[in-house]
Each structure stands twice: as structure tokens, then as C-alpha cells.
Amino acid sequence: MSANDYGIAHQLAPELGVDTWHDAAGQPLAAYGLADMPGRYKLIFCFQDNCPGCHRSGFPTLIKLFEAFRRSPTINFAAVQTVFEEFEHNTAERGFANQQRYALPIPFGHDAGPDGTGSALMKRYRSGGTPWFILIDPNGVVLFNHYHVDADRLIDYLRDAEAKGAAPVPAGVLNWAGVLRLARDGNPEPPRRLELGDTEWRARLTPEQFHVTRRKGTEPAHSSAMCALFEPGRYACACCGTELFDAGSKFDSRSGWPSFTQALSPDVVAYHADASHGMQRIETTCNICDAHLGHVFPDGPAPSGLRYCINALALSKC
Numbered sequence: 001m002s003a004n005d006y007g008i009a010h011q012l013a014p015e016l017g018v019d020t021w022h023d024a025a026g027q028p029l030a031a032y033g034l035a036d037m038p039g040r041y042k043l044i045f046c047f048q049d050n051c052p053g054c055h056r057s058g059f060p061t062l063i064k065l066f067e068a069f070r071r072s073p074t075i076n077f078a079a080v081q082t083v084f085e086e087f088e089h090n091t092a093e094r095g096f097a098n099q100q101r102y103a104l105p106i107p108f109g110h111d112a113g114p115d116g117t118g119s120a121l122m123k124r125y126r127s128g129g130t131p132w133f134i135l136i137d138p139n140g141v142v143l144f145n146h147y148h149v150d151a152d153r154l155i156d157y158l159r160d161a162e163a164k165g166a167a168p169v170p171a172g173v174l175n176w177a178g179v180l181r182l183a184r185d186g187n188p189e190p191p192r193r194l195e196l197g198d199t200e201w202r203a204r205l206t207p208e209q210f211h212v213t214r215r216k217g218t219e220p221a222h223s224s225a226m227c228a229l230f231e232p233g234r235y236a237c238a239c240c241g242t243e244l245f246d247a248g249s250k251f252d253s254r255s256g257w258p259s260f261t262q263a264l265s266p267d268v269v270a271y272h273a274d275a276s277h278g279m280q281r282i283e284t285t286c287n288i289c290d291a292h293l294g295h296v297f298p299d300g301p302a303p304s305g306l307r308y309c310i311n312a313l314a315l316s317k318c
């Protein structure tokens, strides 16, 4: 596996799944989790007691970050011993001893997994080992996860976020965390449904449209004049005619595919986790006829921050 195969950046942060905790004062805690961390950002530091890199660079980085935000409500910290090797050494006792050793008044967890064969947090967060830093943003999305963090850059980033204050997404605008929740928990009820068989779709569509919309195909980048079209109007599903996007939300992403920042209404587009082609992506479909439209990414413009990357063959301008 390469470094890129680790971590779950841009995904919803799962619950930590750690059963054994000490509180900030070193006393046993019955339970602790993300809901107990009220800061806008959360930083989870994963270590093992016998890991030289954890002591050489991991803990010093954590201490630098903690000192910078000691009295700030911006960020909460927790450290977890995520044990995946040398179980006889990386015991709870030795893990917890680091709280005093580094004088860190933050909750410490010990996680050798529910059956003692390996850290549950590590599996949930697909961590690459130790040290491992996980930064979770105010929407509950994993912003960053890696062996190393540039403390100075992160401090600047968080101070900037602190100065700007909370910038809530306007009501009715779906953001990335909302997309991830729909993909995980289920999509809104469609306003209506159209379900046809392949024979009927083939009769209604060109072969290229059929391939993209009914077989999850992707048209070549820069293959459609629709990318450069910025006239007012609406973009409808090429299969069922339901209006999906307004031209006002279309923008020039330079990706080679028509791009939008939001759907016309919350119930016309559906979202699905898509692990094809070795990537973790969110597929978008027409919520009325299930036509494959394209994907949505968290790198679009404000206010939604979304980029709906849609095949022109799945759309008709109206």
C-alpha cells in the first residue's frame, strides 16, 4: 500500500471506537467519544509507547499544538494508544504513563481492539501506523490525516479559522458533510419515480447517453460544448427530463465536465458511496430515474463548497 491508501480524508469521521480512557486529570473515564469534544475542530493523536517516532516527533508536535490552543474553544485534543504491534509492551499502563510524562492535560485512550488483536480506531480511520494525526473539521469531516503534521502551518490555519469565527452554511444549502450523510444514511424521497427497462432506455437514448447514464460510463474530458455554456436556463436529466440544475449554479471548473455548485432542489439528486477505480468517491444519480450523472467533490466554490462534476451526456439544456 502507498501512503495514499491510508486515511479517510474528506469522509465523515466515524466514532472513535475506543473503550478504555483516562480523563484530562488521569482518572479512569467510563466512556469518551467525539460527542464529548465540543471544540469546532478535533485533533486525535495516535501513538504507541514503543514507537520511537512518536516520542521524537509525534508528542513534541502535539505539545506545540496543545500549547498554542490551550485556552481556546477552537480545538479539542485527545491521544490514543492505537496498538498494532508489540502488544506485551504497549499496555494500557505504559500508554497512560505518557500523559504524565508529557504533562498533557487531555484525555488519553488505550485501544488494542475489542478482542485485543489490534486497534479498532486504526481500522475505522485506516491509519497508516504511529504516530498518526487525525484532524476533524467543524462539520465532522476528516480534514487531514497523516504521520506528520506541520505544526506551524496548522496553528496558522486554525488561528485563521478562529479569527473568522464559525461561517455556517446558509440554510437549505447542502455542504460536503450533508452529502456524506445522505450517502451513508439514505437519500431524500424523490418527488416521483420513473423506472424503465434497458430496452426502453435504449429506444429513448443515443448509445453514448445509454452508456453514461445506464452503465455508469464517463464521457471523455472536454468532449462537450456544454462545459463552456453559461446561458441562463435549466439542465434536465437526459433520461427522464427532470430539471436537476439551474444555470446560475454552473461554474467553470476547468475539469472538462459541466460543473455545478448545487442541485436545483434537495430531492432530485441522489448520492452514493462509490469505491470503483480504486477511489473513494460520491456518485450522483437522478433521484427520479437513477440515471448516473457523475460525481460530487468537496472542492467547489462557496457557499456549498461542492463541485458537481456531471457528464454532459446525462443532461439536456432547457
Ligand code: FE
Residues within 6 Å of the ligand: 237, 238, 239, 240, 241, 242, 286, 287, 288, 289, 290, 291
Ligand atoms: Fe432522470
